[in-house]
Amino acid sequence: MDIGEFREFGKAAVDYIADYFETIRNRPVLPEIKPGYMEDLIPAEAPLEGESWKEVLEDLDRVIMPGITHWQSPNFHAFYPTACSFPGIVGEMLSAGFGCMGLSWIASPAYTELEVLTMNWLGKLIGLPEEFLNCSQGPGGGVIQGSASEVTFIALLAAKEKKVTDLKAQGTSLTEAEIKGKLIAYSSDQSNSSVEKAGLLGSMPMRLLPTDESGVLRATVLANAIKEDREKGLIPCYVVANLGTTPTCAFDSLEELGPICQKEELWLHVDAAYAGTAFVCPEYRYLNNGVEYADSFNFNPHKWMLVNFDCSAMWVKNAKYLVEAFNVERIYLKDQHKGMAPEYRHWQISLGRRFRALKLWFVLRIYGVEGIQKHVRHQIALAKYFEELVSGDDRFEVCSSSMGLICFKLKGDDTLSEKLLENVGKRKMIFCIAGHHNHKFCIRFAVCSRLTERKDVIFAWNEFKEAADEIFEVKNQTPKIIDEVSEKKMNEMRISTRSETMCQEKTK
């Protein structure tokens, strides 16, 4: 493919993405296909001769689109948001176009330096104490990782390194292997699966402690667990506090947990993967009070902050422990700039690095701080509106409401809500998933897409309302919200779903 063809192909791809966003609201959010659907659509072996880019691009509609769950659809309310913005997409494209590998400063100085500076921007933006920033005089700093899973694991390794170093300095009689065999970590039973996984990966048992009825890990629970484990001869090492849990977006209190970690000499890691973006708005920053106790902090601009995946922001108070856990030097990595700029390969799992800072820079500049604040406040307001709608129907109850996430259920037995979610799922018009609140089944409604508007919230609510009507076999007295736009949309979508299904049946 020559440069001229690339210009055509690239621009056709830009139009494909633009067309996709223009039509996304009218696509059923969940695909209709069954596992293995693609096997019949593409050959079993790679083609011997090259094909034209036009053929390949045309196959997106035939092969890929039928199997896409539309995360950017305004009707996607599952999990948490995965960011996708136009500045983010273009940043990703240019990064691919430069095709460099940031494995050291000299391997492309701009890669390291833009990351250093944008991580300062970002840290200031969410009000992190200066000691976490690259621009501070101390050993702290920020780095972009691929995911919160990676970060939780990396922080665990740093915690392990620190504990071994500290105990050795205190003249322990234990060998390094003995120390490592006794280490133990803590988080709450509300933490993301990746927290437990970090324990598995790092060979450090992760105790998932029970939370209170709001999903919060209380100080006494942590303190008791530590005491218990010390009595068993174990060595408490690492705590992961959640600011915005996955099930209900609950917030642990760093002011409560921090002093215990300090006293007991435990590494405190803060996982604010989703909710950390809210700290861009001063009115939510109080939820981060006590962050000065943390050793490491993480949030994902690739969730709520409009930067395309992957962009997971991590800060540490002392990068020494990362570097010591990871540093393996080789002659082919040497350069004369050592020590003058961070060598981020020692802060992460892989040797190679993509130019992730570019998309972060694009998003921060093109949206501006005000643009991001507006986005956060808008999505929280939409969630509140959904909460109002649920509260207005006396068959339902709201279990929790925090940031852009509402958890709710039908009053009565869990099976009713399970049935409700199942029925809504079958219609494939909106996508919500299950959660737990206070040991009870609930439905999570998260405002995810940056395209979601008030009419989409009404649309989603009507889906639940109608499914509830079917379950109870009587219509609720609450009048259905009449919204012309949303009614029209619903009708259009039903027509389009029907005709797509017909098409698929025809082509079989």
Next chain:
Amino acid sequence: MDIGEFREFGKAAVDYIADYFETIRNRPVLPEIKPGYMEDLIPAEAPLEGESWKEVLEDLDRVIMPGITHWQSPNFHAFYPTACSFPGIVGEMLSAGFGCMGLSWIASPAYTELEVLTMNWLGKLIGLPEEFLNCSQGPGGGVIQGSASEVTFIALLAAKEKKVTDLKAQGTSLTEAEIKGKLIAYSSDQSNSSVEKAGLLGSMPMRLLPTDESGVLRATVLANAIKEDREKGLIPCYVVANLGTTPTCAFDSLEELGPICQKEELWLHVDAAYAGTAFVCPEYRYLNNGVEYADSFNFNPHKWMLVNFDCSAMWVKNAKYLVEAFNVERIYLKDQHKGMAPEYRHWQISLGRRFRALKLWFVLRIYGVEGIQKHVRHQIALAKYFEELVSGDDRFEVCSSSMGLICFKLKGDDTLSEKLLENVGKRKMIFCIAGHHNHKFCIRFAVCSRLTERKDVIFAWNEFKEAADEIFEVKNQTPKIIDEVSEKKMNEMRISTRSETMCQEKTK
């Protein structure tokens, strides 16, 4: 930014990349700036109000380009290639445009299914035994990871899981922590830094065993190390064999190491990060003989196979051990398709996954098998040509020649070659790095860019020849190769470097 603006912005970015490739040959491959250069070029805080995309795009030339090391330049001969092709770039862009997160099958079935199918294509293409493929009946399969570093670490964790399971099944009296504390891994002293790092990350000491004078790990050396460690009470667990080492592209023999691993019940992982791409050509496939002994195999299409970073292909004979090492279930991850398609999140470190299979699919289809074979053979031929040029000058000696990598030095003391590399580096016209061959310093010349042609090889050789002339203060008798194109290019580049330096000085 609305959709119309995105169309403009996206297309301007496509043109930016196209223009970059049109001018890349005439840019000095290494940047002129010093650490910290960017601090003066951008503000210390993110802008309050959003800026226009045009301003941001214009800043690429002002802020980013001066700090780019041009990995795609035909004069880049450092490390190994990092792939960047037009189909790869567009695949990356579309993946960003869809903005999905492949954390489970239902989270976007096309993500999982295209990965399953393209990993079959790829496995067949390099002649892997069927038991490694997703399309086999057994428990084997392929998955795309982010980097060889990740893969080596993941395979180590699987090896650990298997060893613990096996020993427990054999009725060991050791506890799990005791077993883990005694495990030990092996590779050669020629292995990539990421292999040692995998040992650090996974808390399993990695013994880097000495190689023969060709950089190959011999069977007796491995067998003796295992014996030694068993006598010490350690538990040998994991071996990383190299097919194409980083320093000199040396190949361990799987037919030699495999039977030992089988007999001693060690997990054999094959790291063919760079050279694995060569197995696309049948004439190089003999170097992979014995792969049937391997438990896991890895090569990086993002190195030599034209798929943009990141795309690291991993196959395992039995995925059970990965899944068991990584599996953490949560209610929000449940779906009714469990077991019918691989849930790749259990095969990797992170929960989230990008749509990496898309760019792999694009590259395989648009180049075709023949296109990739042609690329590999062309680059090897260019390396051979460079070898000829070096051999023709009796002040030089070739240390090793394998695939697209030539290692060479000046005859005599190491300091001469160090000086040579330093002088060539100062001129910034080409980029080569140091290596070791048989405990001696050497210079690595790798054919990296897909744009490199015969004239660029001549250009590079002339750089070394002239630098040698300076060192010896006498011209070598070998006549300089007269190549009009390359002479013209060299002159142009010198002029452009001078004028850029002048510009930079002016703007200060």
